[in-house]
Amino acid sequence: MAFFGKDSPQTIQELRSALPRRGRVEWLGLRPTRRAEVQRLPEVQMLENIGLLGDHGKTPETRLSGSGKRQVTLVQAEHLPVIAALAGLEVVTPELLRRNVVVSGIALLALKDRRFRLGQVILEGTGECHPCSRMEENLGPGGYNAVRGHGGITARVITGGRVKVGDAVQVMDSA
Numbered sequence: 176m177a178f179f180g181k182d183s184p185q186t187i188q189e190l191r192s193a194l195p196r197r198g199r200v201e202w203l204g205l206r207p208t209r210r211a212e213v214q215r216l217p218e219v220q221m222l223e224n225i226g227l228l229g230d231h232g233k234t235p236e237t238r239l240s241g242s243g244k245r246q247v248t249l250v251q252a253e254h255l256p257v258i259a260a261l262a263g264l265e266v267v268t269p270e271l272l273r274r275n276v277v278v279s280g281i282a283l284l285a286l287k288d289r290r291f292r293l294g295q296v297i298l299e300g301t302g303e304c305h306p307c308s309r310m311e312e313n314l315g316p317g318g319y320n321a322v323r324g325h326g327g328i329t330a331r332v333i334t335g336g337r338v339k340v341g342d343a344v345q346v347m348d349s350a
Contacts, residue, residue, distance in 0.1 A: 191285060198281030198344030200293055201252045202269045205230035213270040221247065221296045223335040227275055243331055244301035249286075250327030252279035261321035262314040271313040274304065274327055278344045283328050290347040295336030297347065304329045 204213045205227045220228040225237045226246035250272055259267040269277045276293065287300040306322035314321055 194281060194285055194346055196280060198278045200276060200338060200340055200342045200344060201279050202277035203338065203340055204269060204275060206273065208232060213273055215270065218337055218339040219275075220337055221293075221298075221332045221335050223332050225335075226332060230275065245304075245329040246332050247276060247298060247330045248274040248304045248327060249276040249278055249283055249330060250274040250304070251281075251283045251325075252277050254325040254327070258314070258321050258325050261325075262318050264314065267314065272322065272326070273309060273313070276338070281344050281346075286330075286344075286346065287328050290333060292343070292345045292347060294338040294342035295334075296332060296338050297334035298330040299333050301329050301331050303327075 203216045203219045205216065205219060206213050207229060209231060222228055222233065222235055222237075224243060224246070225233050225235070226243075227233060228235070250269065255267050255269070255272075255277075258272070259265065278293075283300075284303070287302065290297055290299045292298075304327045306319050306326050308319065310318035310322050312318075
């Protein structure tokens, strides 16, 4: 068992800032229209204050309505087997969860209310990404509850650019 001395994090804020390593982008996808199948892509273009180019028909001319807090959705790769187990399935793929980005190696909830980088892009975590009723369709009865607490986070695009599978996920020093 590790001993934490006087130099270890003490406050909740310090504990929330202690991330042992960078994450990695494992998967990228978008939906051309609202109920369309999710398209898996090796790289995407994210537009400042808009989201993924082509997701739900977004273009550089897209106007935001409201706060734009859900421009990008992210889920943690390590949670996919947990969701599958809770839903009674062998496997759950990112397409079934309808998120834009799957990351590994970093606790996504630690990115809520913080700025972080994916490839060239800077995002700001805006909240938890709660499941919708589509999870019952995609995962079967109980799918909604299987995703609860494992649905990832939402984010706003602060600085646009390209993101590729394999890019690092890195927390920025300050929001």
